[in-house]
Amino acid sequence: MNARANRRRFTRGFTLVEVLVAIFAMAILSAMAWQGLESVLKAREASRGAVDRAGRLATVLTQWEQDLQAVVDTGLVPPLQFDGLSVRLTRRSEPGIVVVVWAVREGRWQRWASPAFTQAEALQQGWLAALQLLGTEPGQVLLAEGAASWQVYFFFDGNWANAQSTGNLGVAPGLPVAAAPPTPPASGASAPAPGPRLLPVAREQLPGAVRIVVTLPGGALTRDVALGPAGS
Numbered sequence: 671m672n673a674r675a676n677r678r679r680f681t682r683g684f685t686l687v688e689v690l691v692a693i694f695a696m697a698i699l700s701a702m703a704w705q706g707l708e709s710v711l712k713a714r715e716a717s718r719g720a721v722d723r724a725g726r727l728a729t730v731l732t733q734w735e736q737d738l739q740a741v742v743d744t745g746l747v748p749p750l751q752f753d754g755l756s757v758r759l760t761r762r763s764e765p766g767i768v769v770v771v772w773a774v775r776e777g778r779w780q781r782w783a784s785p786a787f788t789q790a791e792a793l794q795q796g797w798l799a800a801l802q803l804l805g806t807e808p809g810q811v812l813l814a815e816g817a818a819s820w821q822v823y824f825f826f827d828g829n830w831a832n833a834q835s836t837g838n839l840g841v842a843p844g845l846p847v848a849a850a851p852p853t854p855p856a857s858g859a860s861a862p863a864p865g866p867r868l869l870p871v872a873r874e875q876l877p878g879a880v881r882i883v884v885t886l887p888g889g890a891l892t893r894d895v896a897l898g899p900a901g902s
Contacts, residue, residue: 730813731893733781737761737770738880739898746790747797750876752822752833757882758800760793769796775805779817779884782810818885824877825894833880 740761743749747769750759756773765786772781782803787793803810822833879896 727814727891730779730781734772734882734893735895737772738895741876741897742767743876744790744793746793750880754834756803757822758797760797767793769793769800771800771803773803773805774817774820774884777816777818778805779813779815779820779886780805780810781813782807814884814886816887820882820884823881823883825879825881826875826877830881 737759740763741749741759742762744760744767747760748758751757755775756771758769758771761768761770763786766788768786769784770781771783773779782800784796784800787796823830824833825831876897879894881892881894884891
């Protein structure tokens with residue numbers, strides 16, 4: 671009799687309630703484990719995205735620095751100009767002179783570069799074309815999205831000033847104009863041949879350095895770059 675009772679006690683299984691409790695506990699543990707795994711994956715993706723954006727911005731700033739350090743004043747068009755929307759500059763390249771435009775339009779920070787010009791007339795026409803860019807032309811390179819605004823400052827005489835209000839003018843090489851009528855010569859003397867004369871022209875001087883402040887989704891990006899010897 672005692673042996674039969676012992677066998678009945680040892681062969682007793684789990685009740686339905688115990689099985690349901692166990693299943694419920696396993697479900698909770700599985701959900702917690704999945705949430706932890708999902709958080710790790712999201713954190714890894716966010717970290718990877720941040721690294722990618724930082725690498726891209728580093729490339730963009732390197733290109734910005736290279737453009738400024740290659741600025742050259744040809745005397746034919748403005749070498750460096752900011753109108754509140756776009757920075758236009760002329761830079762030296764291996765084949766000739768290139769017009770480069772950096773702009774923030776509708777949240778998009780973009781860069782555009784013209785072909786290299788080797789003739790004065792072609793350079794002037796390229797500069798005029800750069801004034802009419804809309805941001806959808808072939809050759810526009812998207813640098814960053816979510817750019818709310820940007821500002822540009824020029825460095826003159828130890829001070830930073832808004833690039834749109836510097837007004838730092840200097841005298842550039844003169845332009846030829848028609849000569850004034852010669853004074854009538856004395857009797858018997860030959861009249862001197864009229865020749866062109868040069869009229870000094872006021873042009874805005876190049877700054878010693880340029881500062882940009884671009885508002886991006888991650889915060890304000892500030893960069894100071896000194897102009898190279900070609901632009902000095």
